[in-house]
Amino acid sequence: MAESDSVALPLAPETYSDHVLTLGKGISLALGSDALVAKDKDLAKRNRTRFCGVAIGNLPTEIALPYYNILWASIDNDNELVIDYTTEKRNAKIRCERLQYSLGNTPIVPAQAWIETLLKRAYGQAQRQRRAKVLVNPHAGPGGAVHIWETDVRPLFEAARMTLDVVTTGHGGQGTQISEALDIDAYDVLVVCSGDGLAYEVFNGFGKRADARSALQKVAIAHIPCGSGNAMSCNLNGSHLPGPSALAVIKGVRTSIDLMSITQGSRRMLSFLSQSVGIIAEADLGTENMRWLGAARFDVGVAQRIFSKKVYPCDFAIKVEYENKSEVRAHYKRIRNGEQGQKNEGGESTAAASLLTSDSKPEAGEGLPPLRFGTINDEVPDDWETTSYDKLGNFYCGNMAWMAPNANFFSAACINDGLMDLVTNDGDIPVRKYIDLMTSVETGKFFDNSLVSYRKIVAYRFTPRNQIDGHISIDGERIPFEPFQVEAGWELEADRYQRLSYKRF
Numbered sequence: 001m002a003e004s005d006s007v008a009l010p011l012a013p014e015t016y017s018d019h020v021l022t023l024g025k026g027i028s029l030a031l032g033s034d035a036l037v038a039k040d041k042d043l044a045k046r047n048r049t050r051f052c053g054v055a056i057g058n059l060p061t062e063i064a065l066p067y068y069n070i071l072w073a074s075i076d077n078d079n080e081l082v083i084d085y086t087t088e089k090r091n092a093k094i095r096c097e098r099l100q101y102s103l104g105n106t107p108i109v110p111a112q113a114w115i116e117t118l119l120k121r122a123y124g125q126a127q128r129q130r131r132a133k134v135l136v137n138p139h140a141g142p143g144g145a146v147h148i149w150e151t152d153v154r155p156l157f158e159a160a161r162m163t164l165d166v167v168t169t170g171h172g173g174q175g176t177q178i179s180e181a182l183d184i185d186a187y188d189v190l191v192v193c194s195g196d197g198l199a200y201e202v203f204n205g206f207g208k209r210a211d212a213r214s215a216l217q218k219v220a221i222a223h224i225p226c227g228s229g230n231a232m233s234c235n236l237n238g239s240h241l242p243g244p245s246a247l248a249v250i251k252g253v254r255t256s257i258d259l260m261s262i263t264q265g266s267r268r269m270l271s272f273l274s275q276s277v278g279i280i281a282e283a284d285l286g287t288e289n290m291r292w293l294g295a296a297r298f299d300v301g302v303a304q305r306i307f308s309k310k311v312y313p314c315d316f317a318i319k320v321e322y323e324n325k326s327e328v329r330a331h332y333k334r335i336r337n338g339e340q341g342q343k344n345e346g347g348e349s350t351a352a353a354s355l356l357t358s359d360s361k362p363e364a365g366e367g368l369p370p371l372r373f374g375t376i377n378d379e380v381p382d383d384w385e386t387t388s389y390d391k392l393g394n395f396y397c398g399n400m401a402w403m404a405p406n407a408n409f410f411s412a413a414c415i416n417d418g419l420m421d422l423v424t425n426d427g428d429i430p431v432r433k434y435i436d437l438m439t440s441v442e443t444g445k446f447f448d449n450s451l452v453s454y455r456k457i458v459a460y461r462f463t464p465r466n467q468i469d470g471h472i473s474i475d476g477e478r479i480p481f482e483p484f485q486v487e488a489g490w491e492l493e494a495d496r497y498q499r500l501s502y503k504r505f
């Protein structure tokens with residue numbers, strides 16, 4: 001039996017059941033397996049399939065509203081049942097709609113029980129009515145973030161009865177300041193309406209706090225895509241579009257992700273997405289003057305570097321976990337299938353947990369955990385593999401699969417397996433092959449390309465050589481062109497709302 005077991009039902013069974021609310025005038029609302037089924041001729045008529053404005057097909061008697069699209073339901077002061085839900089319009093725009101019915105003689109108690117059942121199905125494990133701090137960067141991407149927030153996102157959040165505290169950022173660095181000082185008991189989620197750069201600021205703001213670990217575990221960080229690449233949203237919302245992403249943030253279930261720890265000079269930073277040196281870093285950071293092109297600036301930047309055959313001499317040292325593609329593929333499949341053996345009882349990857357000593361495990365509530373491999377200023381550990389490259393073309397390390405909607409660079413990435421995926425390729429590849437290599441990112445064949453080296457690693461140190469200046473990108477943000485060291489921070493987890501998981505192999 002369903003949730004209304006304990007509720008006295010004064011009406012005849014045909015008027016009210018656990019799953020059907022009968023509202024008079026031939027209208028009834030039934031809780032189906034995946035959707036709310038509304039038997040309402042007028043509503044069905046309004047939602048009839050149309051072609052060039054002309055209604056086609058038989059006149060339906062009912063319509064189904066998927067639970068995922070139901071935002072809220074309640075009884076208002078006029079004894080009306082109100083159900084807010086979303087529909088998808090052209091161009092993947094998501095818009096709010098409302099059903100409104102007088103309850104008439106339907107008693108309030110069973111109607112409320114029915115609403116509770118509806119909301120349980122609509123939200124599942126997702127938290128309802130989240131309290132959100134929202135940061136909107138008016139200069140993100142091509143510059144439409146404020147409009148996106150007001151028209152595509154805010155109406156959905158309000159219809160889901162979220163509590164909103166909105167700040168339009170006025171300068172760079174404000175994301176860090178706000179998250180560093182945030183009252184973490186007052187919010188469930190911090191929503192970033194920007195590109196990935198503002199999310200990077202927010203992670204690092206949390207990382208600076210004395211209670212960094214609590215902050216990162218307590219307040220989820222969510223992304224509404226308003227930049228050019230929007231990798232975070234592609235990976236965690238399953239969309240690079242604002243409307244579907246807003247719905248994913250409302251309906252998503254909290255998911256832990258690994259954060260990577262970086263040291264450079266005397267600084268320690270957090271990275272949630274990727275680090276790159278070479279063609280990808282330059283295609284991103286070296287094309288700021290082409291911002292007006294939107295996401296196309298990356299493609300232009302890559303093409304420019306392929307034709308100039310640019311190489312990036314460097315040394316790097318790596319602590320490798322899985323050396324070749326077949327090992328990587330096997331690991332990915334094990335994680336995907338949820339096989340035991342990869343994760344220990346605490347849900348930690350055994351690869352990462354083996355690096356942990358009980359002395360180094362921090363208590364929840366502390367600041368960032370200590371680094372396991374020291375900093376860039378320490379000796380490279382003996383068991384790291386060291387390599388010198390004269391003609392490196394691309395050094396790209398990541399923790400999530402998609403770096404942009406059309407760029408699945410890290411096909412084997414698992415967001416909380418305690419490992420980082422490292423992709424490298426030479427820079428002196430013939431132009432034709434290099435173009436094929438880069439376009440294979442879009443067709444999903446990048447991983448299998450023989451020119452690509454793909455490893456899963458625990459930590460690395462990167463040292464540029466014979467170059468006066470260049471680009472190093474951390475989550476799309478520039479850091480000085482100096483040696484840096486990174487370790488997979490399996491202990492550093494931030495909660496996000498994730499809707500989809502991808503099958504990549």
Ligand SMILES: Nc1ncnc2c1ncn2[C@@H]1O[C@H](COP(=O)(O)OP(=O)(O)OP(=O)(O)O)[C@@H](O)[C@H]1O
Nearest residue numbers: 140141169170171172173194195197198227228229
């Ligand atoms: N009002 C503002 N004026 C200037 N810079 C800002 C402002 N608000 C935020 N920023 C800065 O803008 C930078 C860019 O942010 P973000 O990456 O989120 O957008 P984007 O660069 O447009 O996106 P993408 O990297 O996808 O192109 C961040 O580093 C942030 O500090």
